[in-house]
Amino acid sequence: NAGVTQTPKFQVLKTGQSMTLQCAQDMNHNSMYWYRQDPGMGLRLIYYSASEGTTDKGEVPNGYNVSRLNKREFSLRLESAAPSQTSVYFCASSVGGPEDTQYFGPGTRLTVL
Amino acid sequence: QKEVEQNSGPLSVPEGAIASLNCTYSDRGSQSFFWYRQYSGKSPELIMSIYSNGDKEDGRFTAQLNKASQYVSLLIRDSQPSDSATYLCAVRQGHNFNKFYFGSGTKLNVKP
Numbered sequence: 001n002a003g004v005t006q007t008p009k010f011q012v013l014k015t016g017q018s019m020t021l022q023c024a025q026d027m028n029h030n031s032m033y034w035y036r037q038d039p040g041m042g043l044r045l046i047y048y049s050a051s052e053g054t055t056d057k058g059e060v061p062n063g064y065n066v067s068r069l070n071k072r073e074f075s076l077r078l079e080s081a082a083p084s085q086t087s088v089y090f091c092a093s094s095v096g097g098p099e100d101t102q103y104f105g106p107g108t109r110l111t112v113l
Numbered sequence: 114q115k116e117v118e119q120n121s122g123p124l125s126v127p128e129g130a131i132a133s134l135n136c137t138y139s140d141r142g143s144q145s146f147f148w149y150r151q152y153s154g155k156s157p158e159l160i161m162s163i164y165s166n167g168d169k170e171d172g173r174f175t176a177q178l179n180k181a182s183q184y185v186s187l188l189i190r191d192s193q194p195s196d197s198a199t200y201l202c203a204v205r206q207g208h209n210f211n212k213f214y215f216g217s218g219t220k221l222n223v224k225p
Binding site: 031033035040041042043045048090094096098099100101102103104105106107 | 117121144145147155156157158159162164201203205211212213215216217218
């Protein structure tokens with residue numbers, strides 16, 4: 001099992017450009033999440049998907065959109081990138097239930113110039 | 114008030130000592146508690162989960178939970194230089210759906 005995979009690993013964008021970060025999990029998990037991590041800020045939830053077909057906003061959703069393409073895949077889109085979106089982006093998944101635990105992908109390091 | 118609070122450190126301990134990492138949380142409804150280890154440039158890796166009051170031991174790691182005081186801790190015995198990393202505390206809330214809240218992490222340095 002690969003667990004949670006993310007592409008790309010690194011990306012440099014110019015202000016105003018758009019891009020999509022891809023995430024896939026092979027653990028048959030129901031829930032998937034997108035976080036950003038900035039120095040000293042910890043992990044902040046951008047969007048999440050409780051189950052296939054549903055998505056909802058997290059703590060910092062502005063400037064982002066998501067798509068839960070199927071049970072395995074959850075993508076994050078930046079429509080018009082801004083320097084404030086320079087960050088490390090992590091995708092995570094969890095099975096759900098009373099002893100739910102999150103597992104993380106390797107991350108995407110994004111720089112917006 | 115943040116959902117989860119941690120001292121950012123750095124916490125420095127000599128090799129072989131016990132490292133003690135602490136975390137407090139604000140929501141009494143929090144149900145599950147986690148410690149993740151994150152090496153520089155890497156993703157968070159789950160070390161321990163704890164769901165009920167008391168201690169839970171796994172090798173050199175012990176997680177302690179006190180729900181009355183809203184306090185979670187992680188003890189690392191016989192600390193090794195390879196334990197040097199940032200440790201993230203996370204709590205899970207929710208009934209219909211699980212939301213996870215993370216602290217900003219404590220940086221641990223284990224000196225040889």
